[in-house]
Amino acid sequence: MDFGNLLSLSLEQALGPTAIIYCLAAIGLNVHFGYAGLLNFGQAGFMMVAGYSFVSVATIWDLNLWLGIPLAVVMTVLLALLLGVPTLRLRADYLAIVTIAAAEVIRQTISAASFSEYFGGQDGVTGFIGPFRELNPYSGSIGFAGVNWSGYDFWVMTVGWVLVAVCCLIVWLLMRSPWGRVLKSIREDEDAVRSLGKNVYAFKMQALVIGGLFGALAGCMTALRSASIGPSFFATDVTFFAYTVLLIGGAARVFGPVVGAVIFWFLISALGIFFSQATGGADPLIPDSIMTPTQASLMRFIFLGLGLMLLMIYRPQGIFGDRRELAIDVR
Amino acid sequence: MPTRALRRGVALGALVLALMAILGPAASAAPTSETTTDECALAKPTDDDVISILGRICDRRESPQAPVEGVTVTVEDPAGEVIGEATSGPDGTFVIDLPGTAVENLGKKFTVKLDESTLPEDTKPEVLQRTVAVNLDTDQSVTFPIGAAGPGATGFFTEALQLTIGGIVFSVLLAMAALGLSMIFGTTGLTNFAHGELVTFGALVAFAVDRLPGAIEIGGANVTVVVGVFAAFFVSALFGWVNNAALWRPLRRRGSGLVAMMIVSIGLSILLRNVYQYFAGAQSQNYSQYSAVQPWEIGQILVTPKEVMVTVIGIAVLVGTTSLLQFTRLGKATRAVADNPGLASATGINVERVIGLVWIGGAALAGLAGALLGLTQGFDYQIGFKLLLLMFAAVVLGGLGTIWGAILGAFVIGLFVELSTLLVPAEFKFVGALLVLIVVLLIRPQGLLGRAQRIG
Numbered sequence: 189m190d191f192g193n194l195l196s197l198s199l200e201q202a203l204g205p206t207a208i209i210y211c212l213a214a215i216g217l218n219v220h221f222g223y224a225g226l227l228n229f230g231q232a233g234f235m236m237v238a239g240y241s242f243v244s245v246a247t248i249w250d251l252n253l254w255l256g257i258p259l260a261v262v263m264t265v266l267l268a269l270l271l272g273v274p275t276l277r278l279r280a281d282y283l284a285i286v287t288i289a290a291a292e293v294i295r296q297t298i299s300a301a302s303f304s305e306y307f308g309g310q311d312g313v314t315g316f317i318g319p320f321r322e323l324n325p326y327s328g329s330i331g332f333a334g335v336n337w338s339g340y341d342f343w344v345m346t347v348g349w350v351l352v353a354v355c356c357l358i359v360w361l362l363m364r365s366p367w368g369r370v371l372k373s374i375r376e377d378e379d380a381v382r383s384l385g386k387n388v389y390a391f392k393m394q395a396l397v398i399g400g401l402f403g404a405l406a407g408c409m410t411a412l413r414s415a416s417i418g419p420s421f422f423a424t425d426v427t428f429f430a431y432t433v434l435l436i437g438g439a440a441r442v443f444g445p446v447v448g449a450v451i452f453w454f455l456i457s458a459l460g461i462f463f464s465q466a467t468g469g470a471d472p473l474i475p476d477s478i479m480t481p482t483q484a485s486l487m488r489f490i491f492l493g494l495g496l497m498l499l500m501i502y503r504p505q506g507i508f509g510d511r512r513e514l515a516i517d518v519r
Numbered sequence: 520m521p522t523r524a525l526r527r528g529v530a531l532g533a534l535v536l537a538l539m540a541i542l543g544p545a546a547s548a549a550p551t552s553e554t555t556t557d558e559c560a561l562a563k564p565t566d567d568d569v570i571s572i573l574g575r576i577c578d579r580r581e582s583p584q585a586p587v588e589g590v591t592v593t594v595e596d597p598a599g600e601v602i603g604e605a606t607s608g609p610d611g612t613f614v615i616d617l618p619g620t621a622v623e624n625l626g627k628k629f630t631v632k633l634d635e636s637t638l639p640e641d642t643k644p645e646v647l648q649r650t651v652a653v654n655l656d657t658d659q660s661v662t663f664p665i666g667a668a669g670p671g672a673t674g675f676f677t678e679a680l681q682l683t684i685g686g687i688v689f690s691v692l693l694a695m696a697a698l699g700l701s702m703i704f705g706t707t708g709l710t711n712f713a714h715g716e717l718v719t720f721g722a723l724v725a726f727a728v729d730r731l732p733g734a735i736e737i738g739g740a741n742v743t744v745v746v747g748v749f750a751a752f753f754v755s756a757l758f759g760w761v762n763n764a765a766l767w768r769p770l771r772r773r774g775s776g777l778v779a780m781m782i783v784s785i786g787l788s789i790l791l792r793n794v795y796q797y798f799a800g801a802q803s804q805n806y807s808q809y810s811a812v813q814p815w816e817i818g819q820i821l822v823t824p825k826e827v828m829v830t831v832i833g834i835a836v837l838v839g840t841t842s843l844l845q846f847t848r849l850g851k852a853t854r855a856v857a858d859n860p861g862l863a864s865a866t867g868i869n870v871e872r873v874i875g876l877v878w879i880g881g882a883a884l885a886g887l888a889g890a891l892l893g894l895t896q897g898f899d900y901q902i903g904f905k906l907l908l909l910m911f912a913a914v915v916l917g918g919l920g921t922i923w924g925a926i927l928g929a930f931v932i933g934l935f936v937e938l939s940t941l942l943v944p945a946e947f948k949f950v951g952a953l954l955v956l957i958v959v960l961l962i963r964p965q966g967l968l969g970r971a972q973r974i975g
Contacts, residue, residue: 227781285710288911300944300946486793492790498786
């Protein structure tokens with residue numbers, strides 16, 4: 189067992205591009221779930237629509253990649269409006285079912301063979317990354333204290349962490365504004381807010397759009413990280429993982445998603461490396477009869493599921509959360 | 520001779536005639552090539568180390584089916600590269616060796632395509648391509664039935680009828696699975712995202728029984744899989760009890776919020792799905808029996824005996840369950856709890872006991888549905904998870920928490936899923952069902968049979 193290696197590889201993941209993507213997705217969910225009490229289980233759908241819109245400009249119409257950003261914003265807002273109109277009047281559990289269904293509709297439609305001409309079907313699309321790669325100021329591998337990233341990854345991380353910082357600032361400013369206070373009171377008691385003359389529906393819709401836009405950033409970062417985009421990046425589990433990230437850090441806390449993403453990816457990759465080392469090699473720690481390397485790769489998800497359950501049962505407010513802030517319930 | 524890859528062929532009625540003579544009612548692994556008397560025979564498995572794709576091209580307008588010669592067939596690897604090509608011989612068969620060793624090809628999916636331009640004039644293939652999943656280190660076979668040219672080879676009406684039959688089979692299974700979900704929601708308010716894993720559990724229990732060494736026989740007949748299905752029902756009931764007693768009852772006692780419990784159920788779903796994959800692997804599986812039985816031909820409609828059996832069992836179980844809920848004291852108590860737990864408790868009904876029974880019954884139904892679903896179409900570790908959204912759609916469509924709503928919703932969704940393939944490509948069939956869900960919520964949020972009340 190090489191613990192030094194395990195530690196450095198896990199740190200690489202914890203600060204790496206993937207953690208940033210989940211962090212951005214969780215910031216969106218924080219606005220939805222943490223502040224507004226909206227149980228959006230379709231964040232992967234927002235990410236997918238934005239990611240595909242972003243790259244489609246370059247891959248379908250042969251235009252500059254950066255023109256994809258306004259398109260991604262427009263499409264995300266449209267999706268949020270489309271989704272919000274029927275569902276925001278519903279109770280939380282209905283909203284959860286409808287959003288998860290909508291995300292699946294989006295995923296199956298975009299990945300359909302019928303549209304493979306535009307979206308590449310199950311394989312997705314590539315070949316749009318040029319303009320972003322050209323801006324990369326780094327070369328070679330970059331790192332510190334034994335933790336190393338490739339120049340490209342480090343470029344993605346630079347952009348990503350700056351985005352995360354900006355998003356956190358936006359969320360902080362929004363939530364200390366009167367608008368944010370209304371949002372929080374909607375989460376606590378919708379009827380009370382309604383009786384004060386606020387248009388609850390409009391506030392919820394605005395929250396859905398804003399949270400969706402953070403999800404859209406996560407979708408665009410997904411495309412940039414992999415230099416490709418495909419339906420497998422946006423499976424239902426992506427939303428669930430983003431929720432886990434949010435809940436680890438603590439919902440309704442500005443830095444909750446950041447802390448959550450780092451811890452989540454550190455643990456996930458540490459567990460993955462631990463079990464792969466424990467089952468690999470000539471004389472594995474855990475014999476093949478108990479666990480094969482294929483089975484070892486599942487252990488981290490088994491722990492993830494267990495961890496999510498225990499977290500929700502024993503510490504639903506996460507690491508930094510305030511229990512009083514999370515009296516969210518189906519009303 | 521693996522019959523796994525041929526399952527779809529059975530549904531399309533192609534391979535059937537060749538197998539009819541040799542398949543016993545319960546035989547699954549049938550030796551195909553030696554005994555058949557059909558002119559359009561399957562190619563013999565090649566006796567070498569590489570995996571080959573074997574196939575045949577038959578004109579099913581002839582009886583017995585006539586082989587079609589000189590048709591070019593290609594095999595593409597998962598990336599879409601053409602890796603093999605062959606032309607059908609005088610007996611209509613072709614053999615394409617997959618490049619690479621058997622181990623390299625395991626677990627991959629290959630697409631076998633027919634070159635339409637090389638077909639004889641005035642013929643039309645019923646399928647142009649088939650996907651073959653290589654899961655075993657044996658040769659894989661495919662069949663391409665050829666019909667008459669032009670539209671109307673099978674009429675719209677015939678096709679609709681055929682799809683309706685498939686839809687009914689699916690609906691019955693969906694209803695069984697969704698009933699538990701709806702009742703658990705009704706009595707506890709929990710939106711159980713791990714309900715799909717109860718379905719998978721049933722399929723896996725039946726599989727475990729099937730995998731036990733030796734066959735279970737009663738009076739000389741091999742009933743291993745039948746016993747497995749029964750075991751799925753009872754072990755799932757036990758699993759439901761464990762679920763409730765070990766997790767959900769303590770959570771209710773703690774006074775956990777419904778949203779918190781919903782997220783706990785997501786964690787449970789992730790946990791169980793990966794545990795299932797840990798023990799059962801990621802590949803799609805079939806039971807050792809009934810995986811390829813010959814269908815009955817009623818006019819142009821094909822119905823397999825197992826589909827009939829599954830439907831009959833399913834309907835019997837549904838009628839039994841709904842009668843219990845409708846006519847017994849306990850059923851009345853259950854419906855009372857589903858309607859208003861507080862009021863039911865005030866009238867002296869033991870709410871916890873009712874909830875416990877609902878968990879046991881709901882899980883048993885879900886497990887039975889999983890085993891029967893595995894019987895009709897094979898299963899893998901996430902068969903239930905794939906079904907979850909359709910179950911939600913059915914339950915929400917019918918009205919969350921109602922008995923008849925869940926069943927009605929399941930039939931609407933099940934039939935819609937199958938019949939929509941008449942108009943849209945099959946890959947969109949789930950999309951359509953989920954869109955129905957969203958539209959219904961827009962127009963009638965309480966569902967078809969739900970009581971109008973404020974739900975938002």
